Structures are given as structure tokens and as C-alpha cells.
Amino acid sequence: MRLLRLLPVLFVLSLIGLSSAHAQGVPTSPYTVTLPVTDTGEAQRDATFTNALGQVLARVAGGQDLRGKPGYDDAIKSASGLVSNFQYLRVGDGLALQVTFDRGAVNHLIGQLGAPAAGVKPPVLLLVQGTDGRLLGGDSLDALAKSAAAQGYGVVYPDPTRPPPLDRVAAVDPVAMADLTARYKTGLVLIGRLHPGRVDWTLVSGGVAQSWSGTGATEDAMFAVAGGAMAARVGKQLNVIGAGSSEGLLWVEGVRSAMDYAQLLNLLRNDPAVRKVGTVGARDDGVLLQVTSALPIDALASNLAAGGRLLQAPAAHAGADASLRWLH
Secondary structure, X not given: OHHXXXXXXXXXXXXXXXXXXXXXXXXXXXXXXXXXXOOXXXXXXXXXXXXXXXXXXXXXXXXXXXXXXXXXXXXXXXXXXXXXXXXXXEEXXXXXXXXXXXXXXXXXXHHHOOOOOXXXXXXXEEEEEOOOOOEOOOOOOHHHHHHHHHOOOOEEOOOOOOOOOHHHHHOOOHHHHHHHHHHXXXXXXXXXXXXXXXXXXXXXXXXXXXXXXXXXXXXXHHHHHHHHHHHHHHHHHHOOOOOOOEEEEEEEEOOOOHHHHHHHHHHHHOOOOEEEEEEEEEEOOEEEEEEEEOOOHHHHHHHHHXXXXXXXXXXXXXXXXXXXXXXX
16 A cells, blocks of 8 residues: 555656646645645655545535544544545645545545535635735735635635725625626635734625624734634534425525526535425516425525525515525
8 A cells, every 4th residue: 555655656756856836726626635745755645645634524515524523533544545646746945745535435434424415615715905905816815725725615816907896795795796706606705904913804605794803913823813713604604514304495586587597496406405496486586496405494595695696685585484686
């Protein structure tokens, strides 16, 4: 087993030296993690596999904390057996190990740990404004991205040539949120406004805005704390553990065409928490749906809003357990 794991390393080192990581973003696959290392020794490699698997389990379980589940400790110690491939990367003057775990093995393990199907949470869009009023890029927000990744959340950064309107996003303006959904495929947004020694934060999660402030001696220290605070708030709102199946009525307004209706049903049927969906009725631009879900209907609605295509409706619909608005 040790020899087999060593062969890919020898191949990489002998043929191409060490790959260079030119862009340090979040891996496109939730089953891939990149972590810094100081050497290519087996002890550190195995330890990195363990840390990486913990991040992947949290990410694929939708941010749920699985550490207290029976069998978690034994599973995490066997991380090397779930690795499908890995490679060492040059990151600036340092070294990193990129690990990809087998999708089927990870999903099977999560099922064995007794976690309900939650699906991978969308990434968090980071809109952090520096003291000069400009949005900070990935290099400046590395501490925040790493802190979020440790909790199982990926991040994305805005296009600096088309900065989103921070005030409108913080107000959960439907037009602004629809634009973000189209461009970044997420409804999770962390807005930060940096001041000397302080950052004011607003998190848009599940179509609801939450605000707080953080202080610290350095920017990196404040950003690292914010990553954990963001994950905790998203987790409290979205990572609800269901008890069996829940049935309820979901009202969705803003469904203006047959295409909207088809896309809405496709979105619901592809959600791992949704077990059954049927249409009860329709009125004007809204539809009333009967939904069977692994989550309570209000928690399901919050999770759907986190994906970006839906927002919490401005007013509850009579007779519905949860009300959402389809974004255009």
C-alpha cells in the first residue's frame, strides 16, 4: 500500500518536478482539497489526507458537523483508503498537497455516519470592501477562504470589472440577487466593510440578511474569525437535521411562464432533500406545491434560497408552510 501511494509522487517529481499552482481558488469539485505541507514525507501526507477528508465530509454533507457521529473517528483515520489521486503543487515559495477523494466512497461513508442527504452547499461569494472602498481579491482574503474551507464551505470572488452593488445585495434586493445568481451560481453572500481594527459584516443566507462586527489586531486575524462566524451562521440556518420525512405546502411566486415552471420543478426534483413534489394549484404568477422532504419545509425553503434561484417571499401565502419567490 505504501509503495502504491509513493509511485505517483515519484512520477510527478521525476518527470515534471513540482506542478505550479498559478491560481489559488477553491477546487471546482467538492471532493478535492488543497492544503499546505512542508515536505513530501509519508507521515505528513497521511496527516494531510486526514485533514482533507474532514473538510470534504463537511462540504459534501452540506456543512453538517459529523464529528460527533459514531464511527467518525475510525473513518477519518482511514482517509488514505478513500483517496483517488493526489499531487504536490508549488504555491509561491511553499508546497501544497492537492487531494481528490473517491466520490462514491465519500457518499457511502456519509450515509454510514447517518447524515441525511443535504447536497453540497453553493459557494459563498466574498464581497469585502477595503478601507479605500475597493473590493479585495483572493490574495487579500486567503485567511478568510481557508477558515471557510476548514468548515466545509467554498468561496468565490467577484469580477473586479463589474463590482456588485453592496447596499442592494445587503438589502436582499431581488434584481441584484438575480444578477448574482446568474453570474456566480450562489445565493450565499458575505459582505464586509473594512475599517481600521474592525470589519462590519453582512451575511445573506437563505434569502435573509444577518449583520455583525468583528475586531482584531490584523486583517488576517479578523478574516480568519469571520470565516468561522460565517460558517456557524449558515450552519445554524441551513443545516437542520430532519427526523424522517416532512410533508408540507410550498408556495412559489414569480413563475411567469411554462419555462419557469419546468425549471422550478427540475430544481426541486434534483434537490437531494426532496423526495416527492406535486402541484396542488396555481394563481396569477404563483404555484402551490405539495412537497415531501427529508427536511422540515421551512428549512428546505431556506436551503433552496441559498442556491440563488429563489428568495424568501415578501409575505407568507395563506395556507402554505413556506413561501418563496422565483428570481429572473
